[in-house]
Structures are given as C-alpha cells and as structure tokens.
Amino acid sequence: MKPDFTRKLLQWNKDSNTRSMPWKGEKNPYRIWLSEIILQQTRVEQGLAYYQKFIETFPTIQHLADAPEKEVFKCWEGLGYYTRCKNLIATAKKVAYELNGVFPSTYESIKELKGIGPYTAAAIASFAFNEPKAVVDGNVQRVLSRYFGISTPIDTTTGKKLYQELAQALIDTDQPAAYNQAIMDFGAVICKPQSPLCAICVQNQDCEAFKHDLVKQLPVKEKTLVKSTRWLYYFIIVSDDEVYIRQRKGKDIWENLHEFVLYEAEGPVHTAFQELPFLNGFLGDIPFSIWHISKMFKQQLTHQTINGQFITVDISKPLPTGSGYFQVSKAQLSDYPFPRFINMFLEETASPARLF
DNA sequence: AAGCCGGGGAC
DNA sequence: GTCCCAGGCTT
Numbered sequence: 001m002k003p004d005f006t007r008k009l010l011q012w013n014k015d016s017n018t019r020s021m022p023w024k025g026e027k028n029p030y031r032i033w034l035s036e037i038i039l040q041q042t043r044v045e046q047g048l049a050y051y052q053k054f055i056e057t058f059p060t061i062q063h064l065a066d067a068p069e070k071e072v073f074k075c076w077e078g079l080g081y082y083t084r085c086k087n088l089i090a091t092a093k094k095v096a097y098e099l100n101g102v103f104p105s106t107y108e109s110i111k112e113l114k115g116i117g118p119y120t121a122a123a124i125a126s127f128a129f130n131e132p133k134a135v136v137d138g139n140v141q142r143v144l145s146r147y148f149g150i151s152t153p154i155d156t157t158t159g160k161k162l163y164q165e166l167a168q169a170l171i172d173t174d175q176p177a178a179y180n181q182a183i184m185d186f187g188a189v190i191c192k193p194q195s196p197l198c199a200i201c202v203q204n205q206d207c208e209a210f211k212h213d214l215v216k217q218l219p220v221k222e223k224t225l226v227k228s229t230r231w232l233y234y235f236i237i238v239s240d241d242e243v244y245i246r247q248r249k250g251k252d253i254w255e256n257l258h259e260f261v262l263y264e265a266e267g268p269v270h271t272a273f274q275e276l277p278f279l280n281g282f283l284g285d286i287p288f289s290i291w292h293i294s295k296m297f298k299q300q301l302t303h304q305t306i307n308g309q310f311i312t313v314d315i316s317k318p319l320p321t322g323s324g325y326f327q328v329s330k331a332q333l334s335d336y337p338f339p340r341f342i343n344m345f346l347e348e349t350a351s352p353a354r355l356f
Numbered sequence: 357a358a359g360c361c362g363g364g365g366a367c
Numbered sequence: 368g369t370c371c372c373a374g375g376c377t378t
Contacts (some may be wrong), residue, residue, distance in 0.1 A: 032370085038372080039373040046364060057378045080362025083376070117375045157357070184373060193371060196367065223358080223371090253361065301362055302371090342364065359378080367369085 004206060005147060006170050008180065012190075012202045013182035019189055022051065026179065029072040029103035030061045036120045037088050041081060044188070050079050060119035061103070064089070065096035070336065073256060077337040084255055087115025107133045118164065123180065131174040134167035136160075140188025144170075146191060149208025153222035225303060231268055232308035233275045234342065235261040235282075237325075238291070239315050243334060244325040253304065255338040260310070261325055268307065279313065282323070288315045294349070299341045310345045 018331045021044060022036040034054055038047040053075055058064040064072065071087055076085040076255045091113045093102055106129070111121035118136065125131035134140075141163050148166070152159045171178040188196050198210050208310045209215045236259070237244045245258045263278040279288070292312040319325065328336065338346070 036373065041361090041372055041374055042363080043365070043372050078363075080364090081374085083361065084374090087375085115375070119374060123373065135373075137372070138371070148375090221370095226359085251360080253368095255361085260370085299363090303362090305361070357378100360376085361374105364372090366371095 002172060003170055006172050008202050009182050009186060010172060010175070010179065013178065014201075017182065017185050017189070019185045022048070027128055029105075029124055032124050032127045033053065033091075033103065033120075035337075037084055037115055038079070040084060040120070042079065047079070047356065048075070061092050062096050062101060064092040073337040074335065077257070078340055078343070082254060084115055086256055087293060091116070103128070105129045106271065107131055124175040126180045130148075130176060132171055132173040134164070134176075135180045136140060136164050137166050137184060139184045139191075140167055142193065143183060143187045143191045143218050144273065146209035146215055147207050149212065149218070151218065151220050153220045155221050155223050183313040199347045225340050227303055227305065227307040229263040229307065232264060232306060233263045233278075233307060234310045234339070235263065235267065235279060235308055235318070235343075236312040237261050237283075237288075237315055238312060239327070241329050241332065242318075242327040243330060244319060244323070245328055245333075246325045253301070254341075255339075257339050258336040259273075259338065260275065260276075260343060275311075279311075283315065283319075285297050286315050286317060286319070288313050290314075294345060297341065297344055299344065305335075306341050307342065 023031055026032050031303065035047070035051050038050050038054070058067060059073075062241055072089055073082070073085055076082065076088075079085075094113065095101060103124075104113065105125075107121050107125040110116055110124050111118065116124070122133040122135045127135045141159075143165055144150065144166055145154065148164075150162070152162055154160070154163065166182075170179075182217075190201050196215060198204050198215060199209070200239070201207065201210070204210045207215075209218050244261055246261075247256060247257075247258050248254050261282065262276050263282075265275065269275055289309060292310075292316050294310040295312070297306075297308055318327070333346075
C-alpha cells in the first residue's frame with residue numbers, strides 16, 4: 001500500500017509534469033553522474049550549457065580520465081565550487097583506470113567515490129540501476145517539510161536524518177527512478193521556495209503547511225550565513241609579450257584556478273599606491289613602469305564580497321625563478337581557467353591586448 | 357557540529 | 368540586498 005503522498009505525486013508526474021531535461025530518463029551512469037555533479041548546489045538552467053559542453057568534449061568517462069587536468073578545469077570555468085571539478089577528475093581516473101571503466105552499481109559502492117555523497121549516490125543508484133534509494137536534496141526537504149509540517153531545521157544532523165528516513169519511507173520501490181525524479185521536479189515546479197503554486201497543487205488538501213498557512217515559514221534553516229569582505233589587488237606583470245600567472249593552491253576560494261600576481265589587503269586601499277611596497281618587494285631591483293590602473297571591480301559571492309583592482313605593470317627583464325609565478329603569452333592566457341572575478345576584468349577591458 | 361566552497365537568477 | 372539552488376568535504 002503506497003502512501004497517499006506517493007500515489008498523488010506519481011499521478012501528478014504522469015499527468016502534469018512537463019519538465020524536460022537532457023539527462024531525464026538517461027540510463028548511462030557516466031552521464032547521470034556528470035549531470036549530478038554539475039547540478040550540486042547549482043540551478044538546472046545554469047548547469048545545462050556546462051553539461052552539454054562536457055558531453056561533447058568528453059563523450060565517455062575514458063575521455064574525461066585521459067584529458068589534461070587544465071582542459072577539464074577550463075570546461076568547468078565559471079561554474080563555481082571548483083572542488084567538484086577536482087573530484088570529478090579523480091573519480092573519472094578511478095573508474096577508468098582502476099575499475100576497468102565500469103561504474104560502480106550499488107548505492108554503497110557509488111558513495112565511496114570522491115565528490116559523491118548521500119544525495120548523488122542515491123540519484124545514480126536509482127536512475128541508472130533502479131535501486132530504491134530516496135534522494136534528499138533541497139527540493140525534497142522543502143516538499144516534505146511543508147507537506148508534513150515539519151519544523152526541524154534542515155541544516156542540522158537531526159534534520160538531515162529525519163528527512164532521509166522520511167523520504168526513504170515514501171519512495172515507490174517499484175519505480176524508484178520515476179519517484180525520485182518526480183519529487184524533485186515537483187519541488188522545482190510546484191512547491192517552489194518562493195511563491196509556490198499551492199492553488200493548483202494536487203497535494204494541497206493534505207499539506208499541513210497549506211492547511212495551517214505555514215508555507216512561507218517552511219522549511220526552517222538554523223544557521224545564518226556569515227559574510228566577509230576582501231580586497232584583492234592584482235598586478236598584471238608584463239615582460240615583452242608575456243604575463244605572469246600562477247595556479248591557486250590552499251584551502252580558499254578558487255582553488256586550482258589561475259590568477260595574476262596577488263596582493264591581498266586587509267581593507268580598502270585609500271591612497272592610489274598603498275600597495276606599492278608590496279610591488280617593490282616582489283620585483284626587488286627590477287625596474288618597472290605602471291601602464292594602467294583599472295576601476296574598482298566588485299563581485300558578490302554567496303559568503304564573500306570581493307573588491308579589487310587590476311594594475312598593469314611593465315618590467316624590463318624577466319622575474320628571477322622562484323617567484324611562484326610562471327610566464328604565459330597573452331595568446332595562451334585564454335587556455336587557463338580563471339575565476340569570474342578576473343574574467344570580468346579581462347572581458348570588460350575594451351582592448352585587453354593594449355594592456356599587455 | 358560547524359565552517360567553507362561560486363556563481364547566477366528571482367524577488 | 369536576500370535567498371537558494373539535483374551538496375560534499377574538512378576540521
């Protein structure tokens with residue numbers, strides 16, 4: 001006997017769900033995996049073009065595993081949460097080189113792979129292998145929180161466990177793929193975060209939040225976002241036709257992406273050249289001349305506000321080795337993945353070539 | 357358990 | 368501006 005919720009959800013899915021996505025109904029685990037990694041904390045509309053590009057560039061997991069890391073990151077450029085890309089590469093190599101190219105086929109074995117947690121493992125296991133494992137993403141938490149009137153915060157250990165168990169109890173074990181797809185579509189199309197379509201919702205008579213006018217208050221989130229502001233001053237050090245860049249390392253934003261010579265200040269630089277001591281120290285006794293100072297750029301990230309300027313500096317002889325940066329010709333610059341913040345400058349500058 | 361990781365779209 | 372998105376990893 002199916003729960004009423006499940007029955008009505010599947011009925012809605014059959015009758016009214018017109019949501020269409022390229023990976024819907026997909027059975028190839030590589031494609032499912034790829035789409036799920038791209039869509040982690042990412043809207044479908046934003047991830048779609050990236051999915052298409054990845055499938056085109058890397059038709060199989062073997063292609064992905066064999067590709068140079070830089071090329072894969074270049075495909076991921078601009079999508080954010082770059083650890084996903086690093087884990088994507090690691091898992092592709094694992095499957096291609098250690099598992100004979102065969103994607104693991106059970107929830108438990110899939111979850112062992114890097115970058116795959118409970119949600120993604122359940123998605124792949126159900127979509128590709130028909131394993132009755134319920135997915136719990138932001139959509140599912142919202143739908144269940146409202147339908148059952150649950151105010152347990154979704155971002156706590158207790159909440160996560162509760163929603164996982166509830167979802168598992170509701171899944172249609174005869175058609176887990178259809179059920180998992182349906183509840184996420186339902187959350188995205190009907191039970192939306194803002195302005196949900198309660199008036200036309202087939203579940204509204206049974207929905208606790210709707211009955212008690214709690215829709216706007218559910219689900220509950222406990223943690224509040226802490227934001228910080230940073231000031232990044234990038235020196236575009238030009239020597240002949242070459243410019244200096246490096247790959248970002250360490251646990252910070254934009255890990256593995258590239259950048260110019262960075263001076264990070266504690267706060268806004270008030271005078272025009274408060275950052276000059278850094279430049280003098282960095283260049284040592286190499287003569288330089290400043291060619292251009294950009295406007296102040298600003299970018300709002302989820303948890304940080306980035307401010308910064310780009311200062312183009314011409315030097316007469318190359319940097320000594322050991323600076324931590326390497327030379328790239330301006331023509332090769334676009335081969336390297338950069339954060340959006342830097343691309344904002346590169347794209348907006350009317351004639352970037354003039355700066356180099 | 358808490359903190360951190362991007363970028364974009366809707367409001 | 369705020370919220371949140373087909374979350375997961377590190378500490």
